[in-house]
Amino acid sequence: MANILVVDDEMGIRELLSEILGDEGHVVQLAENAQQAREARAQSRPDLVLLDIWMPDTDGVTLLKEWQRDGLLTMPVIMMSGHATIDTAVEATRIGALNFLEKPIALQKLLKAVQQGLTRNIEVPRPVVPVARVNVSETTSNVVATTQFSATPANYENRDFSMGNHMLQNHQHSFNNLSFDLPLREARDAFERIYFEYHLHREGGSMTRVAEKTGLERTHLYRKLKQLGVESVKYGKRGE
Incomplete structure (x- = not known):
């Protein structure tokens, strides 16, 4: 189970992703703009962030740059957009985004990207109890x-x-x-x-x-x- 932050200005997208990820056993936090995303990032230190590119106040790429500049990009970030160009996706990846999902997001692509992101977010190994x-x-x-x-x-x-x-x-x-x-x-x-x-x-x-x-x-x-x-x-x- 992971703590996942979903940042998107569309309520329908937030609710859909929350339902899907919740069914997978994850704890999901929702933010509808960059300011709420900043606050959620500071309070809960999410294991992974799903970040929309086009938002009314601050776009996702700008927020990604901000986190990278301030040393806060310590978790995998997956960018989402229905209108972004290839150049935008490449720029986000160069800044530090792990992946890019195009809307409407296919279910299997979403789950695969989330799994890959959580796998990359490796914690310090702990002793395992014998089976x-x-x-x-x-x-x-x-x-x-x-x-x-x-x-x-x-x-x-x-x-x-x-x-x-x-x-x-x-x-x-x-x-x-x-x-x-x-x-x-x-x-x-x-x-x-x-x-x-x-x-x-x-x-x-x-x-x-x-x-x-x-x-x-x-x-x-x-x-x-x-x-x-x-x-x-x-x-x-x-x-x-």
């Missing part, structure tokens, strides 16, 4: 479930592998209680609800990773979760 493996076997149903956790002390200092055990037992219990006396449609919906809740829980609410795990397109996954009444957002805001 804990938990096996839960149900001999009657011949089902074996395995989960893995690999975490740093900073993120999981109050947790242990019993959390994974508890999660698996809950989903296994729900599966074992699935009634075969239900009509086919209802039984299928009940199974799919358990299935998607399990993967959402495991992937910390990341819609991208769940889509990859289940083999569904992201838009199809959204529609399926809405149809089943599964709220993905609660799995991404558990303080992990």
